[in-house]
Amino acid sequence: MLARHQDPIVAIATAPGRGAVGIVRVSARAPLEALIHALCGQALKPRHAHYLPLRAADGTVLDHGLALHFPAPHSYTGEQVLELQAHGGPVLLQLLLARCLEALPGARLAEPGEFTQRAFLNGKLDLAQAEAVADLIDASTETAARSAARALDGALSTEVNALRDALIHLRMFVEATLDFPEEEDVEFVEQENVLGQLGGLQQRLAQILARTRQGALLRDGLQVVLAGQPNVGKSSLLNALAGAELAIVTPIPGTTRDRVSEQIQIEGVPLHIVDTAGLREASDEVERIGVARSWESIARADVVLFLHDLTRLHEPEYQREDERIRAQLAAHDDAAHLEARLLHVYNKADAAAAPAGGLSLSAKSGAGLDALRRELLQRAGWQSVPEGLFIARERHVRALRATLEHVQQAEAQVRLPALDLVAEELRLAHEALSAITGQFTADDLLGEIFGRFCIGK
Numbered sequence: 001m002l003a004r005h006q007d008p009i010v011a012i013a014t015a016p017g018r019g020a021v022g023i024v025r026v027s028a029r030a031p032l033e034a035l036i037h038a039l040c041g042q043a044l045k046p047r048h049a050h051y052l053p054l055r056a057a058d059g060t061v062l063d064h065g066l067a068l069h070f071p072a073p074h075s076y077t078g079e080q081v082l083e084l085q086a087h088g089g090p091v092l093l094q095l096l097l098a099r100c101l102e103a104l105p106g107a108r109l110a111e112p113g114e115f116t117q118r119a120f121l122n123g124k125l126d127l128a129q130a131e132a133v134a135d136l137i138d139a140s141t142e143t144a145a146r147s148a149a150r151a152l153d154g155a156l157s158t159e160v161n162a163l164r165d166a167l168i169h170l171r172m173f174v175e176a177t178l179d180f181p182e183e184e185d186v187e188f189v190e191q192e193n194v195l196g197q198l199g200g201l202q203q204r205l206a207q208i209l210a211r212t213r214q215g216a217l218l219r220d221g222l223q224v225v226l227a228g229q230p231n232v233g234k235s236s237l238l239n240a241l242a243g244a245e246l247a248i249v250t251p252i253p254g255t256t257r258d259r260v261s262e263q264i265q266i267e268g269v270p271l272h273i274v275d276t277a278g279l280r281e282a283s284d285e286v287e288r289i290g291v292a293r294s295w296e297s298i299a300r301a302d303v304v305l306f307l308h309d310l311t312r313l314h315e316p317e318y319q320r321e322d323e324r325i326r327a328q329l330a331a332h333d334d335a336a337h338l339e340a341r342l343l344h345v346y347n348k349a350d351a352a353a354a355p356a357g358g359l360s361l362s363a364k365s366g367a368g369l370d371a372l373r374r375e376l377l378q379r380a381g382w383q384s385v386p387e388g389l390f391i392a393r394e395r396h397v398r399a400l401r402a403t404l405e406h407v408q409q410a411e412a413q414v415r416l417p418a419l420d421l422v423a424e425e426l427r428l429a430h431e432a433l434s435a436i437t438g439q440f441t442a443d444d445l446l447g448e449i450f451g452r453f454c455i456g457k
């Protein structure tokens with residue numbers, strides 16, 4: 001395992017397929033001069049682009065491209081890095097890749113995220129920044145991309161490090177007092193204003209937590225499912241929100257058989273919207289499977305848009321069916337959770353009067369869609385774009401929550417005062433906080449984080 005971490009690695013560092021330019025990159029601890037000589041036929045000035053023929057083992061020219069050598073430690077990975085920027089044909093890039101593997105002893109193909117993992121292990125990036133690299137590549141909205149760039153620039157890390165320093169400062173006092181048991185705990189607590197410091201920490205943690213939550217929302221978005229009886233206008237609403245004819249719409253109940261999903265964005269927040277088969281007693285096998293899938297989507301959703309048809313609200317048969325769905329929703333979910341994620345939407349407001357209260361709209365005319373968008377953002381806990389928004393992950397939110405809880409516990413112990421317990425809570429707070437930037441991070445978590453990168457990154 002350890003030896004593998006030291007192998008030279010090689011990968012095609014551009015998106016697979018045909019592109020105008022493609023990059024093959026190599027990262028190694030060992031010197032790359034021999035490889036450079038074999039491929040480029042000349043020495044490379046560090047960090048300079050050289051235009052030259054890239055040669056096969058028999059001396060024939062594979063391509064005329066650019067070669068760049070980044071000597072360690074001044075490279076992306078902190079190791080020796082060679083980049084070959086060639087024409088973007090997939091066959092050519094495979095040839096160059098194979099050429100590097102053959103000419104560099106011990107080299108192997110890089111695993112997903114391995115270049116960035118090395119950058120992390122060599123201290124070029126902390127863990128939150130490394131995650132931001134992947135989030136930048138995967139960003140699905142402009143706001144998400146800009147926020148990922150800010151996180152890569154250290155927006156979250158800087159805040160976390162400042163908090164960590166404050167925690168360390170406080171820990172030093174507490175630990176020092178523990179080492180001198182003759183000193184009065186109460187006196188210490190007052191003298192160093194420990195309560196004041198703990199209060200300040202909690203405030204700062206709460207602020208960062210709120211911003212981190214927004215960042216995680218930008219990354220993960222919101223899962224929204226359109227559910228309800230057949231023919232109420234679920235597919236029409238999907239199309240209206242997406243601004244495209246994605247799902248088939250007809251006056252025939254039971255039109256949608258399978259899930260249709262689409263990603264849209266509202267103020268930069270990605271929304272994954274799933275249109276489902278109308279919920280009713282299925283009349284055939286295909287529909288039965290469709291309805292089962294509807295329920296699966298409902299179970300997974302952050303928000304369930306329960307659509308009602310205003311033109312049929314008064315029909316007893318229609319009411320019975322809505323009641324049946326409501327009961328089934330309640331049976332699938334605990335009451336508080338359902339309440340938090342269920343949103344009733346009354347459709348076809350262009351054709352029938354809407355009851356007071358509730359969200360009414362017309363998928364056909366578009367009236368009321370803006371109110372629905374606002375409501376969805378509010379349900380997601382989105383506050384209008386704060387300055388300096390950075391992308392974040394659920395992992396960071398959990399770590400900050402844990403840190404805050406330990407600091408709150410520490411405060412409770414100071415009031416007793418039980419300084420050894422305060423010290424322990426502060427140690428745990430420090431550990432939880434440090435997991436964000438990766439100082440205290442288990443190997444399996446690292447494997448999971450970097451394993452989700454694309455190859456060549």
Ligand SMILES: Nc1nc2c(c(=O)[nH]1)N(C=O)[C@@H](CNc1ccc(C(=O)N[C@@H](CCC(=O)O)C(=O)O)cc1)CN2
Nearest residue numbers: 013023025070073074075076077078083085124133457
């Ligand atoms: N061609 C190319 N473009 C790329 C990358 C790359 O690896 N190759 N990157 C890959 O993701 C990103 C840029 N990231 C990079 C980060 C650090 C260094 C680097 O050379 N760092 C040195 C020197 C720093 C300096 O001059 O200030 C260092 O850290 O010591 C290079 C690229 C995006 N664009």
Ligand SMILES: Nc1nc2c(ncn2[C@@H]2O[C@H](COP(=O)(O)OP(=O)(O)OP(=O)(O)O)[C@@H](O)[C@H]2O)c(=O)[nH]1
Nearest residue numbers: 230231232233234235236251254255256278363364
């Ligand atoms: N007047 C009016 N008609 C609508 C509106 N939205 C949808 N409809 C009509 O209602 C019918 C059903 O619409 P769909 O979007 O297919 O309904 P659905 O809920 O997806 O139906 P299933 O796929 O069968 O579950 C179509 O004839 C639509 O044109 C609306 O806002 N106003």
Ligand SMILES: [Mg+2]
Nearest residue numbers: 234235255256
């Ligand atoms: Mg439909």
